[in-house]
Amino acid sequence: MTRTVPPAPTSPRAVSAPTPVQLMDQLAQAAAGYYRNFAVVAAKRGLTLMQGKMLSLLRQPMSMRTLADLLACDASNVTGIVDRLEAHELVRREADPADRRIKMVMLTEEGERTVRLIRAELMSMLSGLEELGEDERRTFQHLLSQVFPAITS
Template identity: 50%
Template structure:
């Protein structure tokens, strides 16, 4: 647990600094990171960012004002708004990732097999199983 705490502290500190260099809060930066996987409903973003729905509205409003995300109607339910990255948002997300040199150097020091093992282990620890 202690080593995990240290690792997450280093990652979060580096991520926060990288996001701030792009004039974003850590939450705004994390929203861009989540949206790299594809458009997401506002409710999903709130859950992933572990924040209240009213907070996610403010985060998305500020990102949208900067042209980093756009709201789109859901194809399955017109009451739901999905949030998607714009090209500018992708560029900023890439810039944040590029500035995370300590994290990247650590990952680069692993072989492909070690990175794959780390991925599997992190999923086992942090991603809840799906299904009934």
Template identity: 65%
Template sequence: MDATDQTSAPAPGTEALMEHLAHAAACYYRSFAVVAGGQGLTLIQGKLLSVLERPMPMRGLAELLGCDASNVTGIVDRLEGRGLLRREADPADRRVKTVRLTPDGEAAVRRIRAEIVTGLPGLAQLGAEDRRALQGLLDRAFPRA
């Protein structure tokens, strides 16, 4: 199908777009799980490390990951035991525990991000214009807080 055929075809409905997004997410997480496993991590452990771009309270991590705070505690315990992150008391409220990556955790995240690209070759094949367009569409459909 060439570009003119795409613009004259009816636009897909919301349900069709959701199915495409679900497929894209499944491809991404399947690849992510393989890469995380290669680092000796579960999918959720790798995901927790990768979302820690800055120090974050445990409760914030639970909300971001969409799971119960008690689950996050167990995940953090295991990652802290491996030296990939550490918990610190928040100076403003010592009851709040903030989680931050250690240098080893930062290195693990860099390795995961570098390897994930090989599992998603379709993204690497997009040209600059397509990448900008995709980023713009994703930003509009899923704005960041």
């Protein structure tokens, strides 16, 4: 599939730059589209959007509190999500060796496989990312880090 790239404007007056509000609205539409796709892909595996999001966050073991913060939800909600993911044998809980009161959540092998499948299917829906060249990806990453400085890659 060939991607059509609009020609660059020949002068700054050719196309006016979007306003920050227009960019915010476009970002909101992109995020909504991404999470709609994510919800569909997760549902194919019997998962809710929040369960899928939690799985995708678990690149390394995390505490229940950290997951609650990342998902912007109450710790009691995280407990319920982890309970259901454990029932599917996608995650397991272990006590933190440094503080046995803290429960760490980590992916099982099946959880890792599920995350790989979800990401692969999402990537097939976001083929535009694959079509970006290296410089475009670096620029995109740089722009995202300027808009969302707290997010690390």
